[in-house]
Amino acid sequence: MAAHETSDGMPLGIDFGGSGIKGAAVDLTKGDFAGDRVKIKTPRKSTPDAVADVVAELIEKIMKQHPDATGPVGVTVPGVVQHGIVRSAANIDKSWIDVDADEVFTQASGRDVHVMNDADAAGLAEARYGAARDHKRGLVILTTLGTGIGSAFIHDGVLVPNSELGHLEIDGHVAEKRAASSIREEEDLSWEEWGDRLTVYYRTVEKLFTPDLLVVGGGVSRDAEHFLHLIDIRTPIVAAQLQNRAGIIGAALVAQESADS
Template identity: 30%
Template sequence: MLTLGIDCGGSGIKGSVLDAEGEMVAERIRIKTPYPLPPERFVRTLKRIANKMPEFDRVTVGMPGMIRNGRVIRTPHYPTVGGPYTPKDPGLVEAWRNWDAQSILSTAFDRPTRVLNDAEVQGAAVIQREGLEVMFTLGTGLGCAVYNDGRLAPHLEMSHAPIRKDATYDTWIGIHKLRELGPRKWSKRMLEVVEGLRPVFLWDHLYVGGGNARRLTEFLGDDVTIVPNVAGIIGGVRAWDLEIGD
């Protein structure tokens, strides 16, 4: 069984074909996320990746935002006029609202397709299925996924929760703040976030991944593991085995 895993972010969309063990059997392809990005262009972009890949049997797509039963309830970046932190286009907001990504992509690929939040797919690659495990992804913003004994909990959009009077987690530790502060000061801020959320989740283990995890310079704790960003693709295999909580 070969799986096409596609990891969709605010700045880049990456993909590769994986064998049953989650090993890549094709070179990873990355395409810069195009904007403006109506759903139809999103589908074409994913098919560009698929067309450069060897044959596959099924598809896993991880994308940012609230994805529920394969439908896009809300996605933060794609309805903007020019990418993350640019104004929203009302027409694109409406086009993405309740978009049935899983059904439409299944038809486009002519393969069984599973669509989940990108942090949920990344977490599927690394969790041990023991106790309460949490996945944070550090990319354009903050992604989050929670698992209890391997069972995926309902999604939380932590990125849009307030952390200060005038800041959300996205604006507090997102990529713009990393560029503004530099890795050392940004890492200290990330340590404060982890220490602040530890008593909220009471996780048994926290995994931190995403494209910016490699920029961390602070030790986050014995209960924290930094994982490579490629997990966003290779989780595409184990994502099919996830039990999803109500």
């Protein structure tokens, strides 16, 4: 039996995003998907019940691929999650606020479900299997540059949840409204112009928290060669390695370790 698996079988990870809900069985010995990723479009009205129905459908589809994937299920949510309860809903339906998402998904799927913030899941996956796997001591901060800016703090390998560094106010602006990848596209910024904004952002982060390593995630991490060298800071900064797989892998990891504890 694999080190992270129990007699209950392989865990599943599911990533709830604005356009799609994606999931896969995860092999935690490899830190990667055990099979193909399955995706279903996010419901137009993404209420808890509507999303829970999609999650239950995803689990059924994944189980057809992997009948042994009977372990716990981790689900990421793009918001603050405190002990399974969603506390913010900047990019999802406002009806999520103060909902016990663990309970909603568990009831809908009949599986043991653990819910967490999407950036936190990605950060844990990068710390365990990806760009930060060799940094066992000190503070690693992952930031996801996408529609907004998500963040994860990993200190000595332990997650400090819900850091929300995209909401820092810098020079009178909310950080993610100036430096997110979506803003670069909307304002048609050159890589150099965006690099200047990222330098301001990351200098603020390092001044406040003095991290040992910064990891840049999100889809734009695939283009790291265009902008990472333009960020002028003291702290070592690297691109995420797991890219868009990180959230699913991290969610499965947390679900399994929660079930084992």
